[in-house]
Amino acid sequence: PRVIRLSEYAPYPFTVESLDLAFDLDPKATRVESTLKLSRTGDSGAALELDGEDLRLVSVAIDGEALAEDRYEATDSGLRIAKVPDAFTLTITTEIAPEDNTKLEGLYLSNGMYCTQCEAEGFRRITYFPDRPDVMTTYRVTIRADKGVNPVLLSNGNRVDAGDLDGGRHYVTWEDPFKKPSYLFALVAGDLARVQDSFRTRSGRDVELNIWVEHGNESRCPFAMESLKKAMKWDEDVYGLEYDLNLFNIVAVSHFNMGAMENKSLNVFNAKAVLADPETATDADYAYIEAVVAHEYFHNWTGNRITCRDWFQLSLKEGLTVFRDQQFSSDMRSAPVERIDQVRSLRARQFPEDAGPLAHPVRPDSYIEINNFYTATVYMKGAEVIRMMHRLLGEDGFRKGMDLYIARHDGTATTCDNFAKAMEDASGRDLSQFKRWYSQAGTPQVEAEGRFEDGVYALTIRQHTDPTPGQDTKHPQHIPFEVGLISRDGAALPLRLEGEPADGEAPLTRVLDVTEAEQTFRFTGLEAEPVPSLNRGFTAPVRLTAPWSDADRALLMRYDPDSFAKWEAGQQYATQLLLNAVNERAAGRNVAPDATRFVDALGTTLSDETLDPAYRAQMMALPTEDYLAEQMPVMDVDGVHAAREALKRDIAVTHADLFTKLRDQHRAAAGPFAPTAEGAGHRALANGALAYLTTDPANAHLAAEQYDAADNMTDRMAALRVLVELDVPERDRCLTDFHDRYQHNELALDKWFSVQAVAARPDTLARVKDLMSHEKFTMRNPNRVRALVGAFAMGNPTVFHAKDGSGYAFLADRVLELNSLNPQIGARLLQPLGRWKRMDEDRRKLMTAELDRILAAPDLARDIYEIASKSRQ
Ligand code: HT7
Numbered sequence: 001p002r003v004i005r006l007s008e009y010a011p012y013p014f015t016v017e018s019l020d021l022a023f024d025l026d027p028k029a030t031r032v033e034s035t036l037k038l039s040r041t042g043d044s045g046a047a048l049e050l051d052g053e054d055l056r057l058v059s060v061a062i063d064g065e066a067l068a069e070d071r072y073e074a075t076d077s078g079l080r081i082a083k084v085p086d087a088f089t090l091t092i093t094t095e096i097a098p099e100d101n102t103k104l105e106g107l108y109l110s111n112g113m114y115c116t117q118c119e120a121e122g123f124r125r126i127t128y129f130p131d132r133p134d135v136m137t138t139y140r141v142t143i144r145a146d147k148g149v150n151p152v153l154l155s156n157g158n159r160v161d162a163g164d165l166d167g168g169r170h171y172v173t174w175e176d177p178f179k180k181p182s183y184l185f186a187l188v189a190g191d192l193a194r195v196q197d198s199f200r201t202r203s204g205r206d207v208e209l210n211i212w213v214e215h216g217n218e219s220r221c222p223f224a225m226e227s228l229k230k231a232m233k234w235d236e237d238v239y240g241l242e243y244d245l246n247l248f249n250i251v252a253v254s255h256f257n258m259g260a261m262e263n264k265s266l267n268v269f270n271a272k273a274v275l276a277d278p279e280t281a282t283d284a285d286y287a288y289i290e291a292v293v294a295h296e297y298f299h300n301w302t303g304n305r306i307t308c309r310d311w312f313q314l315s316l317k318e319g320l321t322v323f324r325d326q327q328f329s330s331d332m333r334s335a336p337v338e339r340i341d342q343v344r345s346l347r348a349r350q351f352p353e354d355a356g357p358l359a360h361p362v363r364p365d366s367y368i369e370i371n372n373f374y375t376a377t378v379y380m381k382g383a384e385v386i387r388m389m390h391r392l393l394g395e396d397g398f399r400k401g402m403d404l405y406i407a408r409h410d411g412t413a414t415t416c417d418n419f420a421k422a423m424e425d426a427s428g429r430d431l432s433q434f435k436r437w438y439s440q441a442g443t444p445q446v447e448a449e450g451r452f453e454d455g456v457y458a459l460t461i462r463q464h465t466d467p468t469p470g471q472d473t474k475h476p477q478h479i480p481f482e483v484g485l486i487s488r489d490g491a492a493l494p495l496r497l498e499g500e501p502a503d504g505e506a507p508l509t510r511v512l513d514v515t516e517a518e519q520t521f522r523f524t525g526l527e528a529e530p531v532p533s534l535n536r537g538f539t540a541p542v543r544l545t546a547p548w549s550d551a552d553r554a555l556l557m558r559y560d561p562d563s564f565a566k567w568e569a570g571q572q573y574a575t576q577l578l579l580n581a582v583n584e585r586a587a588g589r590n591v592a593p594d595a596t597r598f599v600d601a602l603g604t605t606l607s608d609e610t611l612d613p614a615y616r617a618q619m620m621a622l623p624t625e626d627y628l629a630e631q632m633p634v635m636d637v638d639g640v641h642a643a644r645e646a647l648k649r650d651i652a653v654t655h656a657d658l659f660t661k662l663r664d665q666h667r668a669a670a671g672p673f674a675p676t677a678e679g680a681g682h683r684a685l686a687n688g689a690l691a692y693l694t695t696d697p698a699n700a701h702l703a704a705e706q707y708d709a710a711d712n713m714t715d716r717m718a719a720l721r722v723l724v725e726l727d728v729p730e731r732d733r734c735l736t737d738f739h740d741r742y743q744h745n746e747l748a749l750d751k752w753f754s755v756q757a758v759a760a761r762p763d764t765l766a767r768v769k770d771l772m773s774h775e776k777f778t779m780r781n782p783n784r785v786r787a788l789v790g791a792f793a794m795g796n797p798t799v800f801h802a803k804d805g806s807g808y809a810f811l812a813d814r815v816l817e818l819n820s821l822n823p824q825i826g827a828r829l830l831q832p833l834g835r836w837k838r839m840d841e842d843r844r845k846l847m848t849a850e851l852d853r854i855l856a857a858p859d860l861a862r863d864i865y866e867i868a869s870k871s872r873q
């Protein structure tokens with residue numbers, strides 16, 4: 001397969017002045033007539049090249065004259081017309097079969113509803129077109145379909161015409177006044193219910209808001225609608241960005257490859273990212289819906305009005321929009337808790353990616369299949385890069401930079417460099433070194449060392465980044481590194497750098513500009529050696545090692561005024577204890593290191609009622625097994641599981657009374673269910689306590705009672721999650737009950753599949769295989785595949801890594817099945833096999849054998865080939 005390179009970017013040699021599309025919808029044979037007005041803007045000899053895949057070409061005409069077959073060349077990947085005039089009208093008719101489209105890219109059917117997914121390269125599966133983001137034009141779209149079957153016909157922009165046709169058909173015409181790239185085109189048709197509302201913009205325009213869903217789901221939309229209105233208001237308040245059309249549609253579909261899609265004025269959402277009611281949605285689901293609705297809405301400016309010049313610039317819109325949705329969620333909920341969640345996911349998903357065979361820069365420089373680059377690096381690390389700029393420039397400087405970026409680039413397709421340039425020009429700050437974050441892959445390892453002498457605390461910071469595939473040499477990054485100093489009795493100390501006036505006021509926290517491989521910062525005026533609080537707020541996405549003693553960590557857990565650093569002290573303390581325990585066990589010494597000081601410090605924090613319950617729930621959660629295994633040179637998944645379970649038990653025994661009290665108190669405080677951040681915090685703390693209490697199987701009845709009495713999905717799932725791990729009769733009873741209650745609710749049923757797939761039990765793989773034969777299981781629905789197969793491979797380290805290789809073989813079989821059905825999902829699923837270099841010798845052999853089996857399969861899709869071949873190296 002061909003490698004596409006950033007260095008080979010060349011502008012498209014034609015401008016598309018306008019595009020007219022007419023669809024005659026039919027499941028087996030949809031006709032698409034496309035009329036492009038083109039004018040040459042590049043090389044006078046350039047042929048016209050259009051992308052196209054899986055299309056049946058019916059006819060081609062230039063300026064109304066049909067072209068003979070020898071005038072053009074149609075291949076598997078496109079259409080080429082060697083000789084074209086400098087300005088002309090091109091009309092192309094193609095035929096496609098939405099019903100047979102299992103890839104869910106282009107036009108497809110989901111439960112009888114027509115819908116499209118064009119990002120990144122789906123439009124070429126609808127018609128021949130220069131399917132690249134820098135070709136922007138205005139669209140006029142007419143949809144014709146059977147009126148009884150498809151009463152609702154939607155596309156981007158404004159509805160400008162509609163009427164009836166012969167044979168029970170009807171049509172609607174849509175016009176989008178804003179130029180857009182083809183990846184933002186959308187069409188939806190079907191028998192849909194509408195939930196309607198409106199929003200008045202700050203300049204006084206009324207925008208009609210609709211959420212379109214399958215009939216029966218209307219009552220599950222209000223939360224998404226409220227989230228949309230909050231997001232619209234927030235973008236006006238925080239960035240001065242107002243919505244630009246009088247209509248905004250969201251459609252919920254059941255079959256969807258990702259979370260949602262920001263098509264201009266017609267966002268298409270995975271049903272999971274829209275529908276919510278207490279019966280089926282957890283607090284986490286509500287928070288996810290709020291964030292995704294906001295994210296897609298924010299794309300209207302950061303992505304749609306200003307889009308990417310090429311797909312290497314993907315983080316220009318995704319990193320920036322993730323950062324904006326993170327800011328929004330922090331404003332709607334608890335900022336410290338949100339930050340902890342962001343860092344947890346960054347560490348769970350992006351750090352391993354950056355340390356493995358698929359490591360790539362935030363702005364990648366080559367790809368085989370762009371679908372494989374919607375990665376944690378482009379999204380999450382991309383957002384961290386924007387967050388660092390925000391930190392370096394400050395709130396006002398960043399806002400000025402955003403204003404300038406929008407003023408300069410509105411209506412165009414641009415680059416990450418141009419974004420950084422706007423930030424530089426608006427603030428006067430030099431970001432030349434900082435921009436390395438876009439081009440250099442790998443997570444910097446930062447090592448801190450402190451020396452105290454004569455009232456001066458010298459903090460030395462060293463940074464280093466390991467080589468990543470294709471990048472052997474690394475250079476120092478510009479790291480904004482927030483620090484504080486704490487005295488031994490817990491007081492925050494002033495930070496006065498050497499050379500600063502001794503009488504001036506010194507701040508209690510400050511951001512250091514770390515730019516060199518080694519740098520020392522000297523803090524003066526101190527009476528005794530302080531404890532450093534480092535990378536506060538996680539200002540930089542780095543791995544940090546610092547020479548903290550156990551006593552230092554316990555002190556930070558107790559006194560650090562920075563809520564992130566306080567949580568982090570607990571996590572790192574637990575990590576160190578657990579890794580020591582794993583090593584002891586591996587060396588045949590079965591005595592776990594003494595955890596008393598940590599367990600006591602944890603008890604103190606959890607009992608501190610001045611702390612928000614949601615925050616205490618974060619403190620309570622030990623680092624995940626994946627995170628712990630990731631810290632080891634050779635992952636010992638079984639050892640990690642055993643050590644973590646033992647520490648959990650230790651904490652549970654020591655604090656049994658505290659957990660009982662917390663559970664009772666916060667179940668009561670949560671009251672009747674409402675999807676608020678406050679209620680969610682009480683439930684998180686109570687359910688965290690339940691998880692500790694039920695480490696003793698004698699307490700299983702607590703979970704079973706909670707399961708039966710629950711008035712919401714958060715509590716019901718929390719109970720079920722602990723029960724599935726236990727060998728108690730309540731386990732099967734509650735699983736059966738859950739199935740019977742929710743078998744007709746697809747989103748709830750996904751939870752039933754998942755909860756069984758993640759159980760760390762010897763019989764789990766057999767159960768997962770049985771579930772594949774469940775009448776509601778299908779490999780054609782990505783949500784279901786993720787719920788069962790994805791949860792097993794990514795959420796169950798001990799069973800997935802079973803010594804006999806059965807977990808690996810099972811996953812490889814599913815990937816091969818998806819190769820023809822939905823390679824985009826297959827490629828995502830296969831990624832855990834790429835961690836083989838980090839496993840022991842036996843598992844390495846088993847994992848590489850499965851990668852080889854995948855690579856040897858005939859007709860491998862580009863998506864799967866790229867991930868499997870890179871993972872094998
Ligand atoms: N911009 C979108 C990314 C996307 C996507 C969405 C749904 C299905 C397939 C997709 N491929 C790429 C989603 C977003 O980040 O907002």
Ligand code: ZN
Pocket residue numbers: 295299317318321
């Ligand atoms: Zn996005």
